[in-house]
Amino acid sequence: xxxxxxxxxxxxxxxxxxxxxxxxxxxxxxxxxxxxxxxxxxxxxxxxxxxxxxxxxxxxxxxxxxxxxxxxxxxxxxxxxxxxxxxxxxxxxxxxxxxxxxxxxxxxxxxxxxxxxxxxxxxxxxxxxxxxxxxxxxxxxxxxxxxxxxxxxxxxxxxxxxxxxxxxxxxxxxxxxxxxxxxxxxxxxxxxxxxxxxxxxxxxxxxxxxxxxxxxxxxxxxxxxxxxxxxxxxxxxxxxxxxxxxxxxxxxxxxxxxxxxxxxxxxxxxxxxxxxx
Amino acid sequence: xxxxxxxxxxxxxxxxxxxxxxxxxxxxxxxxxxxxxxxxxxxxxxxxxxxxxxxxxxxxxxxxxxxxxxxxxxxxxxxxxxxxxxxxxxxxxxxxxxxxxxxxxxxxxxxxxxxxxxxxxxxxxxxxxxxxxxxxxxxxxxxxxxxxxxxxxxxxxxxxxxxxxxxxxxxxxxxxxxxxxxxxxxxxxxxxxxxxxxxxxxxxxxxxxxxxxxxxxxxxxxxxxxxxxxxxxxxxxxxxxxxxxxxxxxxxxxxxxxxxxxxxxxxxxxxxxxxxxxxxxxxxxxxxxxxxxxxxxxxxxxxxxxxxxxxxxxxxxxxxxxxxxxxxxxxxxxxxxxxxxxxxxxxxxxxxxxxxxxxxxxxx
Numbered sequence: 001x002x003x004x005x006x007x008x009x010x011x012x013x014x015x016x017x018x019x020x021x022x023x024x025x026x027x028x029x030x031x032x033x034x035x036x037x038x039x040x041x042x043x044x045x046x047x048x049x050x051x052x053x054x055x056x057x058x059x060x061x062x063x064x065x066x067x068x069x070x071x072x073x074x075x076x077x078x079x080x081x082x083x084x085x086x087x088x089x090x091x092x093x094x095x096x097x098x099x100x101x102x103x104x105x106x107x108x109x110x111x112x113x114x115x116x117x118x119x120x121x122x123x124x125x126x127x128x129x130x131x132x133x134x135x136x137x138x139x140x141x142x143x144x145x146x147x148x149x150x151x152x153x154x155x156x157x158x159x160x161x162x163x164x165x166x167x168x169x170x171x172x173x174x175x176x177x178x179x180x181x182x183x184x185x186x187x188x189x190x191x192x193x194x195x196x197x198x199x200x201x202x203x204x205x206x207x208x209x210x211x212x213x214x215x216x217x218x219x220x221x222x223x224x225x226x227x228x229x230x231x232x233x234x235x236x237x238x239x240x241x242x243x244x245x246x247x248x249x250x251x252x253x254x255x256x257x258x259x260x261x262x263x264x265x266x267x268x269x270x271x272x273x274x275x276x277x
Numbered sequence: 278x279x280x281x282x283x284x285x286x287x288x289x290x291x292x293x294x295x296x297x298x299x300x301x302x303x304x305x306x307x308x309x310x311x312x313x314x315x316x317x318x319x320x321x322x323x324x325x326x327x328x329x330x331x332x333x334x335x336x337x338x339x340x341x342x343x344x345x346x347x348x349x350x351x352x353x354x355x356x357x358x359x360x361x362x363x364x365x366x367x368x369x370x371x372x373x374x375x376x377x378x379x380x381x382x383x384x385x386x387x388x389x390x391x392x393x394x395x396x397x398x399x400x401x402x403x404x405x406x407x408x409x410x411x412x413x414x415x416x417x418x419x420x421x422x423x424x425x426x427x428x429x430x431x432x433x434x435x436x437x438x439x440x441x442x443x444x445x446x447x448x449x450x451x452x453x454x455x456x457x458x459x460x461x462x463x464x465x466x467x468x469x470x471x472x473x474x475x476x477x478x479x480x481x482x483x484x485x486x487x488x489x490x491x492x493x494x495x496x497x498x499x500x501x502x503x504x505x506x507x508x509x510x511x512x513x514x515x516x517x518x519x520x521x522x523x524x525x526x527x528x529x530x531x532x533x534x535x536x537x538x539x540x541x542x543x544x545x546x547x548x549x550x551x552x553x554x555x556x557x558x559x560x561x562x563x564x565x566x567x568x569x570x571x572x573x574x575x576x577x578x579x580x581x582x583x584x585x586x587x588x589x590x591x592x593x594x595x596x597x598x599x600x601x602x603x604x605x606x607x608x609x610x611x612x613x614x615x616x617x618x619x620x621x622x623x624x625x626x627x628x629x630x631x632x633x634x635x636x637x638x639x640x641x
Contacts (some may be wrong), residue, residue, distance in 0.1 A: 189637040190630075197630030201622045208422050208621065213610040215505050215599075220551055221490045221544035223508040229449075229486035230552050236480040237458075243476075246469040 028086050030054065035065035035098045037136040046137070049144045057151040059111050060091030063140055068099040074274045078106035079264030094143060095274075096131065103131060104274030107259070112271040114154035116259045118162040120273035123150070131277040161257035288360045288384055289523045292316065292324045297361060297382030299524020302402030302438075302583070302602065307523060318520045357386060371495065374440065374519075374527030385519050389529045395579075398514040399440065401521045402583040402602045406436050409585040409600050412607045416598070421621060424614035427591045434595075435588040438602060440522055440581035441503065442494040442530035444537055445511070448575040450545035451484040452553060454568040458560040479563070481553045487545055491582065492537030494530030498584075500540070505608040506601040509582055513603065517581070527581060534577035546570045 030050035031043050038046070050061040062082065069077050078095040087093075090109035097103075105123065107115045115123070123146055130139030153160050259271045289298040291309040298307040298321060306315045316324075357366045364379035373389035376382065390396060404412075410433060417428045456479040464471050489511050493503035515521070549570070557563045583602025588595060591612055598609030 186634060186638070189634050193630045193633035193637065196633045197626045197628075200629040201625035204625050205422075205618055205622045209613055209618065212420065212422055212613050214608040215499075215502055215610050216608070217501050218504045218507055218544060220548035221487050221541070222548045222551060224487045224490045225548060225552075226486040226488050230483065231485065232481065232483045232553070232556055234453075234480055234482035235556055238478040238480070240476040240478055242473055244471055244473045246471045248469055249465065249467070 028060070030061055031063045031140075033063075033065050035067050035096065037065050037096070037098075038140075039137075042137045046140050046144065049141075053144065053147060053151065054091075057155065058088075058090065059109075059114070059151065060087040061144070061147060062087060062091065062093040063096075063143075064093060065096040065098070065136070067097075069097045069102070074100065074102045074104035075106065075262070075270075075272055076265060078104045078272065078274075079108075079268070079270045080266065082106055082108055082270070083264055083266040083268055092147070094140070096136070096277075101276050102274060103128065103277055105272055107271040108268060110154075112259050112261060112269065114150055114159050115271060116159055116161040116257055117271075117273065118257060119150060119160040120259075120271070122160070124273055124275055128275065128277045288382055289321050289325055289520055292321065297380075297384075297523070299383050300401065300521050301524075302404050302408075305401060305403075307520060318518060322518070322520055357384070359384060371497070371528045371531045372526070373529045374522035374525055376526075383522075383524045385522050385527070387519050390517070390519065390522075390527070394529055396442070396517045396581050397578045399517045399521050399581040400509060400511070400514050400583055400603055402438055402525065403513070404583075404585065404600070404602055404605050406438065406585070408605060409436050409438075409587060409607075412600055412605055413587050413589075413598060416607050416609075417611075420611060422613045422617050423611050424591070424617070427612060427614075433587055433589050435586075437586045437588075438525040439584050439586055440525055440527035441498050441584045442528055443491045443503075443580050443582045444494050444530070444534045444577040445489040445491055445580055446534075446537065446541045446575060446577050447486075447488045448490075448541065448545065449484055449486045449573045450549050451482075451571040451573060452546070452549040452568065453482045453571075454553065455480055455566045456557070456563050457566055458557065458563045460559060461561045477560070479557065479560075481556060483549060483553050485545075485549060485552065487548070489578075490541055490544060492534075492540060494532045494534070494537075494579070495528045496531050497528065502597075502599045502608070503584070506584065506599050506604075506606050509601065509603050514580060522581075525583070530579065534579075537577075538572075538575065541575075542570065542572050545572060 029047070031038075031047045033043055046063060050063065053059075054061050064078070064081060066077075072080075074095060074097060077097070078093050081095070082091065082093045088109075090111050092108070092111040092115065093106045095102075095104040095106065103124070105115070105120055107120075123143070126146060127139045127143045130136070130142060150160055261269045261271050264270050289307060290296070291298050291312060291314060293314045294309060294312040296309055296311040298309050298316065300306075300318075301308045301315070304315060306317060307321050308315045357368065358364070359366050359377040359380060359382065361377060361382045362380040364377055366375065366377050366384060368375055368386070371389070372386065374383065374385045377384050413433065417423060458477040458479050460475040460477065462473045462475075464473075491503070491507060491509065493500060554563075585600040585602055585607075587598040587600065587607075587609075589598070590596070594612070596609065596612065598607055600607040
């Protein structure tokens with residue numbers, strides 16, 4: 001039985017590791033300048049920075065400029081483009097639509113957690129002034145630089161977010177919160193497992209050993225209480241005083257912050273934020 | 278000189294074949310193992326009384342032994358003559374019923390249990406030697422730490438039915454106590470978690486009546502052992518009659534009733550503590566600050582209660598078990614096998630550790 005269970009667990013472990021190895025893919029372009037806003041040199045530099053970031057943080061980073069959205073919503077256009085062009089599960093796409101003068105950042109997979117609503121707002125505020133002035137290369141450079149910071153904080157387990165209960169954007173249908181994923185290895189779980197195992201074994205053996213000796217004194221004489229003879233003559237509860245202590249609440253991730261998500265036409269979850277410039 | 282100027286020795290003779298009779302816990306009658314007859318206690322007593330005139334008066338106590346006894350032996354040993362075979366039965370000074378070492382007939386020394394020493398009541402055995410043996414074998418089952426050889430080479434050396442002298446204390450206890458108690462509330466607002474602790478002073482006074490708290494009156498019996506096989510159902514107590522002792526060992530008390538009072542006080546005290554405890558409703562902590570316990574109307578009855586003692590030997594060590602002769606409750610200390618303990622420990626340790634690691638890897 002135990003052997004069967006073990007082999008089952010092993011199978012599950014192996015299978016869960018499979019997709020990573022199977023779907024290792026060749027890289028897709030990071031900077032797609034359909035609106036021709038960048039020089040070839042600029043495009044190459046941005047592409048290089050984006051790819052190196054992708055490599056470091058295992059997230060796809062896409063910058064897309066288009067002439068027109070052809071009537072589509074910026075959000076759906078960005079989501080669909082990301083979904084339909086072979087990018088990985090985790091990634092972030094910056095869409096710039098020239099005709100509509102709109103920008104949109106779409107996040108997917110783990111990038112949703114790395115870029116909270118608050119984080120995206122801040123990112124937008126930082127980049128938009130450059131775009132408004134027509135400094136597209138400057139905007140994208142700042143954007144990529146900033147991504148580095150966001151990813152780094154996320155990797156540390158503290159995605160940039162506003163941890164204040166007062167912060168609550170008006171329209172939020174579905175909110176997800178980042179929960180730190182610890183690196184679980186056999187080495188990290190072994191000490192606590194050993195401790196639990198030791199305590200369990202000790203407790204069991206002690207209980208077993210204790211039950212080997214039933215030669216014990218009686219605790220009380222309650223077996224010999226004459227029925228109905230117990231009489232509680234005095235029962236007085238006198239209130240003396242009270243004191244109050246207060247402890248500051250733990251700042252809670254699940255309060256106010258987080259990332260709003262929606263579904264793209266392809267059915268995938270995306271986070272995102274956009275606006276005009 | 279081990280002189281016995283005490284009275285006579287009783288042996289209940291079978292009206293049919295004149296062999297010694299023994300009390301049987303299953304049938305609650307005297308049985309003869311030779312002719313297989315069973316007799317009511319009343320019948321046998323009447324029969325024995327009618328024949329007693331001759332038989333008991335014929336017994337002449339002479340100085341049985343011509344050996345020199347040392348002082349200590351003299352002080353503790355008594356000699357009786359077996360009415361069946363005339364053999365000399367040596368007993369210590371508390372023995373009230375025993376067996377003749379020569380002919381094996383059950384023998385009773387009524388002098389030990391008469392007059393002021395006469396028990397108020399006796400609780401006859403309800404279980405037999407076989408019951409005791411079966412109970413012991415059952416108790417050995419399902420004990421993973423028990424050495425394998427303990428059960429395999431099981432040789433119950435001795436199973437002895439003993440009427441143990443007990444004091445049954447009737448008393449009332451009165452507890453007057455003060456306690457410090459706290460009640461805790463928790464609540465939170467957006468910024469703080471609050472904890473409010475209310476402090477109280479509690480006064481409690483309670484009394485209760487206890488009847489028949491037993492305390493063994495034999496120094497030979499370990500008090501812990503005798504407490505561990507409690508309780509007895511006193512509803513089955515009967516007026517004392519030596520006939521019930523036939524076929525068992527019996528002792529007279531050698532510990533006065535006063536000696537058990539401290540222990541009774543403890544037990545009544547903890548009982549009242551437990552009872553009063555139930556009136557502490559809704560408190561997070563209750564700490565006693567003062568406690569006064571009075572025991573009133575102490576009265577002790579002297580009864581004989583049935584106990585089976587089982588002796589077994591394992592690796593040259595004697596292990597003793599006791600069984601309540603009425604309810605069949607058996608207690609005792611088993612030996613613990615170090616090897617099995619180690620195996621169990623290692624097994625659980627390894628198993629739980631592995632399972633924990635796996636679960637953590639899967640869940641986290």
